Amino acid sequence: MKDSVIMVKDFRKVYGDVVAVDGISFEVQHGEIFGLLGPNGAGKTSTLESLEGLRAPDGGSLRVMDIDPARESRKLRNLIGVQLQTSGLPDSMRVDEAMRFFAAYHGVAPAYHLLERLGLSEKMSAQYHMLSTGLQRRLSLAVALAHKPPVVLLDEPTAGLDVPSRNELHDLMHELQAAGTTIILATHDMAEAEKMADRVAILLRGRIAAAGTPRELTATGAGLTKVSARTEGTSLSEPSLNFPGVSQQAFKDEYAIYYSTDPGSTVSAIIAHIQAQGDTLIDLRVERPSLEERFLEITGAGGA
Amino acid sequence: MNAFASHFSFEFRTGIRDKTLLLMNYLFPLGLYGLLGFLMAELNPDFVETMIPAMIIVAILSGTILSLPNPLVAAREAGIFRSYKINGVPAISILTMPALTTILHMVVVAVIITATAPLFFGAPAPVNWLGFILFFLLAAFAHAGLGMLISVISSSTRAVVLWSQLIFLPSMLIGGLMLPYSMLPDVLGKVGLLLPATHAMNVFQGLAQNQVAAFDPLWSVLILLAGGILSFALANYLFCWDSRNTTRRGHPALALVALLPYVVGVVLL
Structure with missing residues (x-):
């Protein structure tokens, strides 16, 4: 020690x-x-x-x-x-x-x-x-x-x-x-x-x-991992899509963005959904929460 | 290079690099010397008799009372003292180095005045040279102590101007520099005894120039010495590292104790 x-x-x-x-x-x-x-x-x-x-x-x-x-x-x-x-x-x-x-x-x-x-x-x-x-x-x-x-x-x-x-x-x-x-x-x-x-x-x-x-x-924050996906078609444009682990979603710059507590399941479900719709995946990004996001979460909430 | 030499060298160079300090240490006293030399020699020929000590005291006032405190207060406000503290620069060095280097600048000015005044204006040179040098150092010490004290108690650079003028202007008017002390009304004479310039002039006249002193110059020596020691001691005691100048060991009014020797002078002389 x-x-x-x-x-x-x-x-x-x-x-x-x-x-x-x-x-x-x-x-x-x-x-x-x-x-x-x-x-x-x-x-x-x-x-x-x-x-x-x-x-x-x-x-x-x-x-x-x-x-x-x-x-x-x-x-x-x-x-x-x-x-x-x-x-x-x-x-x-x-x-x-x-x-x-x-x-x-x-x-x-x-x-x-x-x-x-x-x-x-x-x-x-x-x-x-x-x-x-x-x-x-x-x-x-x-x-x-x-x-x-x-x-x-x-x-x-x-x-x-x-x-x-x-x-x-x-x-x-x-x-x-x-x-x-x-x-x-x-x-x-x-x-x-x-x-x-x-x-x-x-x-x-x-x-x-x-x-x-x-x-x-x-890791000890709300633990929301950001999953961003962009497709050729409109398979992800439906706001009512419900993927496992996703608590929030948004659309920005042609990307569908999902905040997930279970990114593995979320990604699998997104890919399965795109294939099922006959669409093509162009880009997929998975970003773990940054310290800045955790900081904002803590300071915004007024304490951990 | 050791810390003392490095600090002294930096402070001395600052006195020349900084345009305001250059003005107050050299240009203002020497300019005034030239101006008064030509004007007063015409208007009041007796002025020439006391010209060398009077102009040297003006230079001391300019360097120590008008020029010395302001950079110290500005440095404290800028948080420079905090950097100094973290790096082990002691308070005593922060206070004494600018005082010592200012006195060195004053030595240069005094040499110029003493060397040129007999040539240009027919001013009498000092008779007692050793005494002249010692009393110059004593006058500079007493004034530098007050300058230090002003820098320590002033809450801002604006306050410095107020305190400095409170000493500088009366010293010029009733300190025996422009007019002989003996010509002052009694009340003004008593007020004049509160000023180190009055005692410095009295000492120069009585003990260095072999002229008639207004009062016993040995009292003036004691008063300047005691005033200088008290001023430096109080400045060190009241010194504050904090840029807001709020956390100190005593109330700023304690600085008035430095005037005690001068008050005793008013009572005794």
Whole structure:
């Protein structure tokens, strides 16, 4: 069994009358990518900022590598790398200067190779305010990783990045994970969480509404698999068709779409029906529920 | 490069790269020096006698009171302090590095003024050079402390303007810079004693220029020293990492304690 690197137990955070986080508990294992998902105001950033030592919890306990972030923030500094939601570097700071500045405070040599890896080598002399949002995010990440922290906390790391940059960041996260780095990834991007995270927790109104691997989460939902079929003729155009396991159906772009709890039986029945009608099947697609659909189901319902 | 050198280097370069800081650190005090040098030498020949210390104090006021606090408040509002905290930059560095680099910019300006004023305007050079340097540093220290305190207690960059002008304008008018302190009415003279500029001018005149001081300059040395130490200590105590500047160890009104040495001066002098 792997070691727990991050432990959150009955964590509670309150701002005035507003309960931002209401007694959540989870653990993150060594070398794991843990996704923290949730709509705006769900408590993701409060949780991350408390793990980073920026906020003190109002209840419960937090541990990052056995360190209490609120009480021992100095010890924590060299153990965590943080990319904040808002990048937060001085406008006049140059790219190479930022690397030197933060590396010096961590007591390590500047990691210029990270700037190169993240596509910033051409911008070494550019001041922070001259960089695009995407480049600012990349610089912030490079600075966060310069001291090779064993724990990395990323708050919306791909916000503002184009597709190639996102893929590059995902590759980098996989490399970090392979090297044993533990990563917490707070994101709105469900596809990213599904692709990157070993486990996720969905926060809703300060509580964990669901937690598990992306596959476990999608399997425990309403479990509706989408079956889409297109035929040459009109054998599927009759709305009153009743296939086994189908609870909803729709028509879109010449496709008949069925949401099924028993996709195997549904597909067999559809094919049998098409053959019986003398029609020809052109295309058939079966898509399992995505994490995004599960997320919408949970957040829309107000809890699991 | 160690953390101190890296931070100092960045802050010093910022003082030149940032157009507003460049203006307030160099262009405004040197422009005013040139302008007043030509105008006041014609209108009030006595001004030339105190020109070097007066213009150096104007430069200190511009750099520390008008220029220093604003970038700090803007940085806090932008969440930069949070990045600093996460990466182990201590509060004391956030406060002292801009103060130290601003003082270094002021040294450059002071050298330009001290070197050129005797040549261009016939202003008397300092008599006690060591004292002149030490009292320059003391005046800069006391003013930088107030600048730090303004940055820490100001809720926004707009509030900075208010607090800064509350010190800058009276210093220019009744701090003994444009008019001799002895010419001020008693009431204004007492108010002037609340300003570090008044004491800085008194010290320069009495102990560096060998001129007649308005009151015992040793009191002014003590008041500036105590005021500077209190200002820096309170700024460090009241410093807040939070971008909304709400979670701090004490009420912002505690900053008024920094004026205590000056209030004692009003009572004693």
